[in-house]
Amino acid sequence: MSEIEIKNGSFIISGRPQIIHAAEFHYFRTPENQWESRLKLLKETGFNTVATYIPWLWHEIEEGQFDFDGHSHPMRNLSGFLDLAAQLGLWIIARPGPYIMAETINEGIPKWVFSSYPELSIIDQKGDHLHYLSYLHPQADKLIKAWYKAVFKILNPRQIDHAGKIIMIQLDNEIGMIAWVKNMIDLNPDNLERFTEYLKVTKKRDHSTVWVSEELCHPDQENGRYILQAYSHYYREVISIYAQRLWDIAKACGMTVLPVINIHGFGDQGRSFPIGLSQLLKAIQIKGMVCATDVYPLRIGEDNFHQLLLVNEMTKALQNEDQALFSIEFQAGGNGDFSGSQSSMTDLHTRLCLSSGMKAINHYLFMDGENFPEISPYKRHDWGHPIRKDGSFRSHYYRYPKLTSMMNAYGIALIQAQPVTETTIGFLIDDYMTEYFNKIVKTEHETLRHFRNAIQFDGMARFCTIEHLNFNAIEVQIEDFNPKNTPTLWMMTHDVCPRNVQQKLIDYVHNGGRLIMIGHIPIMDENYDPCMILKDALSVSKIEDPKTDKIDAFQYTDIPVNLIQSVQGDFDHVFAQTKDKEVIGFVKNLNRGKVVFLGAAVPTSTIEDLDVYRQISKLVQLKPSxxxxxxxxxxxxxxxxxxxxxxxxxxxxxxxxxxxxxxxxxxxxxxxxxxxxxxxxxxxxxxxxxxxxxxxxxxxxxxxxxxxxxxxxxxxxxxxxxxxxxxxxxxxxxxxxxxxxxxxxxxxxxxxxxxx
Incomplete structure (x- = not known):
């Protein structure tokens, strides 16, 4: 058994539960004669762990020529840096890639990789060969094995299982992120053949690679949605295979500590983060794999803290059951000099995440530095971190010692405490499978994004947090739920909902569950075939699109809304309608349970808006403690x-x-x-x-x-x-x-x- 494990939502190190409170420090951006003072500063601030990337392009400039002891440059002395951190009593999270991103050339991949082995590059929809690895290409696999074999000679004896201080090792970095942000399909022949075979096995369709390539590059109306949806499902498998392969290589090189993969996607105030969760869905569910979030809110206030909470809860819903919530890139920078940024942000954000059960935090990045030309063409690496390049402090640094002293004072009691929740937000991770788009689905994806943002994030989650209805989240297709463990359930719905999920929701209500549905009544299943299970169970006879953007609900009139839908049917109570008496909100009792449906995205901008949600929650006997x-x-x-x-x-x-x-x-x-x-x-x-x-x-x-x-x-x-x-x-x-x-x-x- 390893000296570090995860049990009951806690990290256990040498038999004792711990909060891992880390700061990221890049030794390759700071002169080696300053390493000791910087590491001592982390210790004095109250951190118990230091994390660092280990850039492949910095340590293997030419193929087969490695430097980990500083013989070519003292700032390549990885061994010395790790030993110094250990001597000062800091645990270590090592992040050896192969990818690291971190504003480096080729995202951390050596230049010689692509010049010597162009066949492993991604080929995009325009036919361009790009300097990104095709993850499963055999040559990429060979080079990664050589890199891991070399770097693990340094990491292996320094693991906590060998009386060292390395407690976790991150495998790659933000897997799939580049493909998403660039809308980049991998048309490398190796990947194209794999995808074609995937279609043959899973879809029972025997296409040629030429046809598949053409549809991915120039989709037609008939196949455009099908091919892109299939590719997204396929690429989840690719990422999972790649992550498992990295772990297998690392274990063959002697790795025994916890493996970590991190989840990207924190844009749009966090509302796009579940796209990263969707991409890595299969990988983060690998048994024993630790998943960690990358979170960059930039600011925190009454208008966006609910988004941060929902991101945490959705992550917890999908990660391995025993795992503690972990953020391996928890924004510490963004406070440039005279920038007008919030010096209180990192303190408030940390406290918010502790309250939602986070047990490991790596404050990224904690120190400014400088790049060598081999790492980046830009010398300055200054993103407003707590500690400037010269060692002086920015204003937000001074909150960290107080924060860490509080965490240390509460100790094991805080580690073992978990959030008390009163309601549940349900979601479908496939609703976030929108990382790729083409001309056929672009409008559909934008509409779906509107549903997610306006209803799931800024409707349900915002109301619940403001109302002090602390919530957890469940993925309703993956997880079993019942009225006992989930008395009330909030669910954003739109025109498409998997057949089995529609049935699960109805069964849940029949057994006594109280379901709040906001959005549209689903009329199609996951294959876009007609599916009326929810519609029929709710006795909805007709669905229409009202020609108005205002509704009356409870005692309020002329409430501005969007995504509006009206229904006709046999309902037990109507609480929202248009001026023309078109039904927008109704209650339907089903056996022992109840459904409250609202066919509109109501804003949460005013006291009156929030009271609409409050009265909806009262319809299912839900009130905060x-x-x-x-x-x-x-x-x-x-x-x-x-x-x-x-x-x-x-x-x-x-x-x-x-x-x-x-x-x-x-x-x-x-x-x-x-x-x-x-x-x-x-x-x-x-x-x-x-x-x-x-x-x-x-x-x-x-x-x-x-x-x-x-x-x-x-x-x-x-x-x-x-x-x-x-x-x-x-x-x-x-x-x-x-x-x-x-x-x-x-x-x-x-x-x-x-x-x-």
Missing amino acids: LDSFDWIDMREMSGPLGRFLCLNNYSDDPWMDLITKKGKALFNHRPIELPARSGLILPIDLLIYPDLKLVYSTIELRKIESHKKHIILHFSSEGYVKIESNTYLVDGPVVVDTANQELHLKGTSLTLIKKG
Whole structure:
């Protein structure tokens, strides 16, 4: 058994659950005489791990000529860098490619690869040979094996299983990303033959490679959708085979630690991220494979934090069951000097992700640097990271030590705590299989993107987060669900829905589930054949497109909407319609369950809009447990050692209010205070030691000092604390409320003396 494993949603290192809190540092962009000071700085900041790319093009400039010890240049001394990090007590995440991207030439692939072996290049729809590897080409496989054989001679003895510090190794980088962003089909003859054979086996269609190539390059109306949809499914298999092949090569070279593949696609404020999930669907489900996200929100506020949460929940829904949520590229840069960016963003984003169950974070990239011409034609590598090239700090750096001290103080209790959820958002990952387009499907894809953004992300997820209805997500085709584990389910639907999913949704409702459907009534299955299972079960007799973009719902009139659809049928209750009495929203009781359908994308821009969603949720008896008079982002985590209330204030104004749970005030009716653009993670019934419980605190615990006869608890500010213990007595400047045994700190620390 390896010294690092994943169990019950936690990373276990040498038998102990850990939060992996990492920062990315590129040794190949920093002079070797500064490595030690930079690594010490990471340690002092509170990080326990350093991550780095290992660029193939930097270490094998000519084929077969490797430098890992710095004999050709001291900044190629990979061995020395890894040993230095280990000596300083940092765990290591190694990222040896073959691809690394990271603003490097050929995305990290040596130039000689394409000049010496042009046959392994991708050929695109224009017939151009591009400097990208055709993933499964035999020559690419041969060269990758040689690279891995060389680099793993350095990595293998430094793994934690050999008393080293490497705990994870990333295989390649953002597999499939380039193909998506360039809309690039791989027409390399090797790949074309593989795809043609795939069509023969899976679709029972015996096409020639000439026909397949022509349809991919110049699709006709009859086959344009079919060929592109088939290629997307096929390329999921390619990516999975490639990822498994890399892992097999690495294991043959001695790799024993956890393998990682990362998921790209964080554009459009995160709403395009599930496209990357779709591309890597088969790969991230390889048994034992760890998947990690690349997340670059640029900013965080009340208008977009819901998108970050839905990205996390969709990832959790698809990753291997025991895995902890992990972001291996968690934006740390983007704060250029005098750029007007948010210095609070990384702190608030980290807190948000901790509250959704993230247990491993690599802050990417943590330090500026410089490129050599072999790496990039651009010398400067400065994207507003926390630490400048000269070692000075940008303003957002100073939040990291406070953040890491809080995480370390809560320790194993925070590691074992998981989010408490109250409802579920369902999704179909095939709705995001839109990485490629042609003239036949381009309009369809754009319409589907509108459904995803307006309903799934900025409708359902936005309402639930603002309403404090903390949610998880499930992929409804892959996962089994029932009314017991999923009492309420939100589902975006459009004209196409797989036949088996339509039946699963109806069965769920018949068995007592409460389903909120927003969008259109599906009328086709995944093959675009007629399929009316949902339509018939809901007693919908006719579907129409109203000639209006406004509806009346509940007590509100003239609500602006889009993606509108009206229906006729036998319904139990109508709650939304047009001025012409066309039905837009209805309730249908089915056996023991209920469906609430809304045939429009209602915005979430005003209090009135949000109340429409609130009243819809009340139709299925759904209401939040947590509340406050003045709004604040809040969610609860719970574990065997206690609970946490996670609060984020995204506003430019300070916040203070009471917090209630199921109508009962928390923290002994003490108001909680949050400065502008800040967060708190507050303990409730936190077991610090077997005979020391922190019943609650209105301030954040930052550090625990343990001594032989006393301990000192350090907090973020003055505030109220309640302690239960038969072993410790309070000492120091506090005011004691004897009635409630509550302590009012007159400073930021609390000393507890051991009796006797």
